[in-house]
Amino acid sequence: METILLCSDMDRTVIPNGDAEESPQARQRFARLVSRPGVNLAYVTGRDRQLVETAIDQYDLPVPIAAICDVGATVYHIRNARWELDHTWENEIGREWKGYEHDDITRLLADIQSEKFYIQPPEKQNRFKISYFADISIDINPLREQITSVLDQKEIPANIICSVDEAEGVHLIDILPPRANKLLAIRFLIQQRKVDESRVVFSGDSGNDLDVLTSGMQAILVGNAAADVRKTATAQLTGKGLTERLYPAEGDFKGMNGNYSAGVLEGVAHFFPETVSWF
Numbered sequence: 280m281e282t283i284l285l286c287s288d289m290d291r292t293v294i295p296n297g298d299a300e301e302s303p304q305a306r307q308r309f310a311r312l313v314s315r316p317g318v319n320l321a322y323v324t325g326r327d328r329q330l331v332e333t334a335i336d337q338y339d340l341p342v343p344i345a346a347i348c349d350v351g352a353t354v355y356h357i358r359n360a361r362w363e364l365d366h367t368w369e370n371e372i373g374r375e376w377k378g379y380e381h382d383d384i385t386r387l388l389a390d391i392q393s394e395k396f397y398i399q400p401p402e403k404q405n406r407f408k409i410s411y412f413a414d415i416s417i418d419i420n421p422l423r424e425q426i427t428s429v430l431d432q433k434e435i436p437a438n439i440i441c442s443v444d445e446a447e448g449v450h451l452i453d454i455l456p457p458r459a460n461k462l463l464a465i466r467f468l469i470q471q472r473k474v475d476e477s478r479v480v481f482s483g484d485s486g487n488d489l490d491v492l493t494s495g496m497q498a499i500l501v502g503n504a505a506a507d508v509r510k511t512a513t514a515q516l517t518g519k520g521l522t523e524r525l526y527p528a529e530g531d532f533k534g535m536n537g538n539y540s541a542g543v544l545e546g547v548a549h550f551f552p553e554t555v556s557w558f
Contacts, residue, residue, distance in 0.1 A: 282317055283551055284474045286347070286465050286491075287543060288483040289324040289331065292501055294338050295539045297445070297484075299503035302535035308558040309540040310341045312547065315557050321345040321468060323461050325442070325453065325487060327402060328355060328362060345472075350440050350453050350487055351464040352408040356471075368467055373407055375456040379435055384409050384454060387429055396422060399451075407459060413450035415443070426454065442487045453487075462490040480550050482543040484508065495521045499546025502528040502537030526550065 287293050293309060295301035313320040320343040322331060328348050335342060346355045346362075352372065354365040373380075381404055388409075392398065395414035403410045413422060419441050430437050438460050440453040469479055481491045482499040486508055492498045493515040500509055509527060516522045530537030532545040548555045 281478050282319055282474060283547075283554070284319050284321065284469065284472065284479045285313060285543075285547060286321045286323045286468070286479065286481045288481075288485070288488050289322050289326060289334055289340075291484045291503060291539070292482055293322075293340060293540050293543060294334055297503050297539075299538040300536060301539050302541040305535055305539060305541040305544065306339065308533075308544055310339075312544060312554065312558040313341045313343075315554075318554075318557075319344045319472070319474075321347065321465075323347040323351075323465060323481065323483075323491070325350045325440075325451070327405070328353070329402065332362075345468055347461065347464040347468065349405055349408045349459075350455060351460040351462075352405060352455050354464055354468060365471070368464065369407065371467075372456040372459040375436055375458060376407065377435075379433070380406050381409055384430075384435070387433060387435075388426060391422075391425055391429065396452075407456055409454040411452040411454075413452055415448045415450060417450065419450055419452075423452075426452075430454075440487050442485055460490050461488065462494050462496070465491060465496070480547060482546060489515075492525060493519075495519065495524050497550050498525050499543055499549075500525060500527045501539060501542030501546075502530055503539060503542070 291297040312318055322343050331346050331348055344357055354368040356363045395417055397412055399410040399412055423439055436457045438455045438457045442451045444451055480497040483492055484501050484504040492512045512525055516525050526546040526549045528537035528542030528545045535541035537545055
């Protein structure tokens with residue numbers, strides 16, 4: 280049997296840290312699924328490596344075979360509990376910035392920073408990822424346009440990802456090279472692992488998952504996903520004639536409610552019916 284590669288977001292997808300209720304035993308069933316010899320798990324997250332490892336311990340999550348961290352800026356392969364940074368990916372995305380790195384970008388954006396738009400802590404940064412907080416009261420679109428304008432003056436192409444930390448009540452703004460996104464990082468991993476894309480499925484819940492959710496790759500939207508993400512993903516895939524590539528979890532599958540890991544399991548069973556008895 281061909282291997283299944285399950286690529287999953289973490290927060291509010293397999294980590295039950297949203298407002299929705301988690302189904303009892305859902306995470307344990309999820310762990311059983313990915314422990315199968317024919318299933319490989321990769322986390323795809325905005326978290327850095329340290330926070331991924333913290334979440335694995337805190338929420339008793341299975342250890343993956345790979346992790347795409349920092350919203351696609353870093354790729355790690357995990358072998359025998361050792362995390363190996365993929366320098367090929369780092370070099371590939373870095374070429375797009377033509378010698379500019381983290382500190383160069385922050386200096387260019389220094390005039391924009393204020394009490395309502397400010398840099399995140401050092402552990403949230405890396406060579407090709409600059410992360411800011413913005414006050415929840417700010418209209419994010421003009422701010423994004425301002426950032427783009429500053430970078431355009433230096434002909435620095437950028438992938439600017441905006442999301443919301445509901446728990447902290449702040450906007451999260453990540454600035455990365457254009458190829459540093461979840462979708463292209465997943466495709467890089469697929470190539471590295473030599474997996475057919477028909478055997479790959481992604482699961483997510485939020486705005487920074489939309490590039491994958493709307494790509495035409497088999498994807499799962501967990502039941503607790505934000506309504507605007509569900510609406511946007513459905514509309515974009517309808518326009519492409521690819522609605523069958525997205526499975527929105529509905530619940531009532533094996534007595535589970537479709538939130539978090541339960542939604543991931545429901546979607547995996549939809550795309551790969553042979554897995555129904557595996558968990």
